Amino acid sequence: MSLLIKNITHLYTPLHGLKYGQLNHITNCHLYIINQKITKISKGNDFPDAEMVINAKGQVVLPGFIDAHTHPIFWMTREGEFIMRIQGKSYEEIAAAGGGIRNSVRRFREASKEDLIEVTKKRITRFFEYGTTTIEAKSGYGLSFDDEIKSLEIIKELNNEQNLEMISTFLGAHEIPDEYQSDRAAYINLIKKKMIPYIAKNNLAQFCDVFCEKGVYTVEESRDILRTAMEFDLKPRIHADELNAFGGAELAGELKAVTADHLVRTSDAGIKAMAENGVIPVLLPGTTFFLRKDQYAPARKMIDAGCRPAVATDFNPGSSATQNIQLMWSIASLKMGLLPEELLWSTTLIPAQSLMLDKKIGSIEVGKQADLVILDIPNLEYLPYNYGMNNTAYTIKKGEIVYKR
Ligand code: NIG
Ligand code: FE
Numbered sequence: 001m002s003l004l005i006k007n008i009t010h011l012y013t014p015l016h017g018l019k020y021g022q023l024n025h026i027t028n029c030h031l032y033i034i035n036q037k038i039t040k041i042s043k044g045n046d047f048p049d050a051e052m053v054i055n056a057k058g059q060v061v062l063p064g065f066i067d068a069h070t071h072p073i074f075w076m077t078r079e080g081e082f083i084m085r086i087q088g089k090s091y092e093e094i095a096a097a098g099g100g101i102r103n104s105v106r107r108f109r110e111a112s113k114e115d116l117i118e119v120t121k122k123r124i125t126r127f128f129e130y131g132t133t134t135i136e137a138k139s140g141y142g143l144s145f146d147d148e149i150k151s152l153e154i155i156k157e158l159n160n161e162q163n164l165e166m167i168s169t170f171l172g173a174h175e176i177p178d179e180y181q182s183d184r185a186a187y188i189n190l191i192k193k194k195m196i197p198y199i200a201k202n203n204l205a206q207f208c209d210v211f212c213e214k215g216v217y218t219v220e221e222s223r224d225i226l227r228t229a230m231e232f233d234l235k236p237r238i239h240a241d242e243l244n245a246f247g248g249a250e251l252a253g254e255l256k257a258v259t260a261d262h263l264v265r266t267s268d269a270g271i272k273a274m275a276e277n278g279v280i281p282v283l284l285p286g287t288t289f290f291l292r293k294d295q296y297a298p299a300r301k302m303i304d305a306g307c308r309p310a311v312a313t314d315f316n317p318g319s320s321a322t323q324n325i326q327l328m329w330s331i332a333s334l335k336m337g338l339l340p341e342e343l344l345w346s347t348t349l350i351p352a353q354s355l356m357l358d359k360k361i362g363s364i365e366v367g368k369q370a371d372l373v374i375l376d377i378p379n380l381e382y383l384p385y386n387y388g389m390n391n392t393a394y395t396i397k398k399g400e401i402v403y404k405r
Contacts, residue, residue, distance in 0.1 A: 003033040003399055004050035005374065007057040011041070012380050013364035014063075014349040020308045021342040023380075024364075031061065033370040036398040040366060052401075056374050059393060060383075062344060063364050064133025064371035065325045068351035069261050069282050071138045071171070071316035072123050073151045074104050075111035078317045091291045091319060092243060096215065101141070101175040104317055108141040108151075116154055123315075124164045126323045128403040131373030131392045135164065136237075136312075136355055138209055140171030143187075145194055148172050152204040163397040167355045169207035169237060170199050173217050173225050188221055192228040200232035206356075207258065208234040212248040219247045226255055235356075241266040242287070253277040259310070259354050263297045264288060271298070275306040280354045283346070284314040285331040291319055299336040310354055311338070311346040330387035340380045370399040 011026045018024065030047040032040035040048070081094050081103070094100050108116075127135060139151035148170065155168045172191045180187035199205050208229030212222040226236040235258045240248025242262035252260035253273025260266075260274055261282040274281055283297045302309055311332050314320040325347055332338045338346065352362025361371050374394040377383055383391065395403035 001035055001399060002048075002050040002052070003370075003396070004047060004053045005031045005033075005056050005061060005372070006047060006053055007055055008061045009056065009058050010379055011061045011364060012344060014345045015363055015365065016349070016358070020303065020345050021339065023341050023344060031364070031372075033396075033399045036369055038364060038366055038368050038370050041364070054374065054394060056393075058378065060375045060377050060380060061364070062131075062373050062375065063348040063362055064373050064395065064397065065131050065347045066351035066355070066362060067127070067132050067135040067312050067315070067325055067347075068259070068310045068354045069284060069312035069314050070135045071140060071314070072135065072166075073116060073120060073137065073139060073154055074108060074141045074317045075116060075119070076104070076107040076317070077321065078103060081318060082321070085292055092215070098178075100318055102178060104141045105143050105175065105177055109144070109147050113150055113154060116150070117158065120154060120158060121162065123323065124158070124162060127164055128395045128397070129392060130324050130326055130390055131375070131395050132323070132325050133164065133371040133373070133395065133397045134352070134355070134357070134361060135166055136169055136207070136351075137166040138169040138171040138174075139205070140174030140209075143172060143175060143177035145190065145198070148195055149198065149204065152199060156204060163400060163402050167207070167357070168205045169209045170195070170205040170229070170234060171209040171211070173210040173222070175211065175216060184221075188225060191225055196229050196232050196234065200234060205234060207237050209237040209239060211239040212246060212251065213239065213242060214244045214246055219251050222248070223251055223255070226257070230255070237261060237282075241270060245270070249274050249279070252279045258356075261312075262287065263302070264293070264295055266298065268301075271302050271305045271307065274302070279307070280350060281307050281309040282351075282354065283309050283311050283332065283336065284320065285311065285335055286322055286328055287314045287320040288335070289331050290321065296335045299332070299338055303342075308350050309346055310351040311343060312351065324390065326383060326390065327388055329384040333384040340384055343384065344380065370396055372396040376405070
């Protein structure tokens with residue numbers, strides 16, 4: 001299979017070796033794909049014949065977006081809680097009253113694997129619509145041995161039968177499930193002794209995450225769970241400092257976690273710990289927006305300290321009900337002061353790094369997998385500017401057209 005994308009007005013890509021925010025920008029070029037790989041980028045009359053040709057005149061070509069933080073395996077949505085927030089209840093109040101994640105856990109346990117697979121397939125199509133070609137996908141709505149395994153098996157099975165790459169993260173420590181509310185130690189023991197060993201042995205996840213937060217998992221409990229995961233070669237990611245400055249970023253530094261995510265309330269010491277230990281901050285501006293909070297993660301402070309952040313949707317039924325990474329560009333520019341050149345890094349090569357896939361995806365280079373998005377926009381700046389719109393003309397995954405407007 002060969003595919004030629006002709007007359008590209010603007011091609012933008014980050015590259016290893018460039019500084020964060022610096023892009024390789026090629027105008028009026030052609031990009032040639034054979035099978036799953038980019039084989040040539042050329043200019044002028046220099047382009048080979050191909051079985052399929054796309055004319056990208058007046059358009060922008062970018063690496064396919066990589067969404068480094070999603071919770072896509074859930075049953076039923078939570079618009080009722082959304083209305084409660086509009087009426088003045090906070091996310092924390094709703095969770096403390098037994099709603100929130102525990103609400104989704106009760107729903108998830110009622111759903112069959114077949115039904116969950118069907119609904120997840122629909123969500124996969126929606127990711128392609130917005131130009132997303134790879135996601136990190138967390139479990140975390142099962143919170144029992146069988147239901148967490150069910151979640152991770154769905155990710156594994158769907159990876160084998162469709163094109164969106166889903167990199168799985170075990171998030172058994174997303175909440176304390178109802179039946180363990182009075183014995184949290186027993187649940188943590190179940191995670192450490194039964195879930196983690198089984199998941200590692202059966203290759204069901206590459207990463208392990210913990211919701212380290214006041215009222216959820218303490219820093220000590222998070223450390224304990226993640227240390228066990230690391231012994232089984234599951235790499236740590238942490239939901240850190242989302243609602244309170246809680247020491248999550250400091251813990252991420254101590255464990256040399258791959259990522260620390262949310263980071264709305266992170267202290268200067270937390271930022272320093274991440275910068276010194278190569279932790280990638282994953283910023284989720286949609287969540288702050290959707291939870292009606294005023295304070296956004298201090299992105300510029302992190303960048304000035306030497307961190308290179310990823311920006312992701314946090315797609316989930318409670319705190320960020322969107323799959324639109326292009327909207328994250330708009331919120332991150334308006335509320336965090338990130339520039340388009342920085343946002344391209346933060347939604348392609350840096351998330352690829354956070355998934356340890358940056359040799360294969362995340363930039364447009366000869367030899368790399370052909371994961372691309374063609375946007376019907378005149379230049380890069382237009383993408384966050386034209387907020388809330390979907391400007392995808394084509395999404396290409398492994399050299400195949402998976403979405404066409
Ligand atoms: O990343 N913060 C914890 N977990 C999710 C919320 C999940 C939910 O509310 O269902 C998050 O925002
Ligand atoms: Fe999350």
